[in-house]
Amino acid sequence: MTAHSPLGNGTHARPAPPPQGRRVVLRIKRCDGPVKPSYWQDFSVPVGPNANVISCLQTICASPVTADGRATTPVAWDAGCLEEVCGSCTMVINGKARQSCSCLIDEHAPRDGDVITLEPMSKFPVVRDLVVNRDRAFHALRRVRAWVPIDGTYALGAGPRETPQTQETRYALSQCMSCGCCLEACPQFNLQPDPAAWETSFIGAHAISQARLFNLHQTGSRMAAERLEALMGPGGVSDCGNAQNCVKVCPKKIPLTESIAAMGRAVTVHSVKKFFSLA
Ligand code: SF4
Ligand code: SF4
Ligand code: FES
The missing domain is CATH 1.10.1060.10 (Alpha-helical ferredoxin)
Known part of the structure; x- marks a missing residue:
């Protein structure tokens, strides 16, 4: 079966690449510790090609200043493998639980100024910011x-x-x-x-x-x-x-x-x- 193509030659048009030198807004639900009240903060983050949510959080940590220019504390998050194997970086991104290490900014916020919301999972107690106790x-x-x-620590032979x-x-x-x-x-x-x-x-x-x-x-x-x-x-x-x-x-x-x-x-x-x- 031949795929329908707007180009009429059997190939699909690629979406336009995200603009270079753009910024996205990370709207983060923060919490200073267990059972403390939560609050939202926005961060404007420059993003390059292949940026993911974790790399944006690292950028924020290097200079924790909100989008309206106020100095704040670094955002806390969890991560281990950075290849969607350990599960520790899971958070709620744009309303859906998923791994932040494999969440590419270009797919979720392709335009300059797009907003991405990050929240800790709601079914586990919050330790701090995006870190939960699983x-x-x-x-x-x-x-x-x-x-x-x-049976023990000795060799048991083939199973x-x-x-x-x-x-x-x-x-x-x-x-x-x-x-x-x-x-x-x-x-x-x-x-x-x-x-x-x-x-x-x-x-x-x-x-x-x-x-x-x-x-x-x-x-x-x-x-x-x-x-x-x-x-x-x-x-x-x-x-x-x-x-x-x-x-x-x-x-x-x-x-x-x-x-x-x-x-x-x-x-x-x-x-x-x-x-x-x-x-
Ligand atoms: S969603 Fe549930 S079943 Fe699937 S990998 Fe995560 S913990 Fe395991
Ligand atoms: S109740 Fe929970 S575990 Fe059972 S099918 Fe629904 S989502 Fe899955
Ligand atoms: S850091 Fe291990 S799954 Fe994301």
Whole structure:
């Protein structure tokens, strides 16, 4: 099929390159510390080719002056890998949770004077400015025992073989970076600063999917029943309202709703077996 082209020669016209020497406005929701009130500040930042949100924040830090010329404190943010692997730089950019290291300014604010809003994720407690505490996301991984058990530190020899089909399924799930985008978008996952309540609050799509990943692993499946028990209780897989927001926002395109359905079925089978073994 030939692509329609305004040029009439089978090629698409490229959008005009962003103007050189332009500036963008970063409108940042700031907060001076835990439970402190938040406030907005605008920063006018010069941007060159291939600038991303992190490079703009670095520019602000080098000279923290607001767009109306007032000196202020440097903006705090988190980052690690700078290649969309660690998830630590996740924030809400123009209303959508995503990684700031891979957010290119030319794509989101192509014109001189365009505005980009940056906010911390709302489902985790703010530490400062754009930095949030994602401990609850990692606690959820501990709830479902998202690891493979080993006997000791000595060599155990080759593990059991996996089929290519299982490898393919597990590879997709293994790309989760615990960034929190799926939790930010989920209507069932709400801000819960009290760690005492985490054990019974909704566990989140990422942890349900990781339980599936490790239950599909031949050695990891030794703890399958414990993972299913964790997903059976309050805040488990039955608390998912099936809104499917999570799968739409996952930057790694992890099939989260497929995982939720698979683990929902596994939990049902496990509870029936448990009922008859106790009866
Ligand atoms: S499932 Fe996707 S959106 Fe959720 S934490 Fe993992 S990578 Fe992030
Ligand atoms: S499908 Fe479940 S986990 Fe995903 S956004 Fe909806 S309620 Fe949350
Ligand atoms: S810094 Fe690691 S994902 Fe952005």
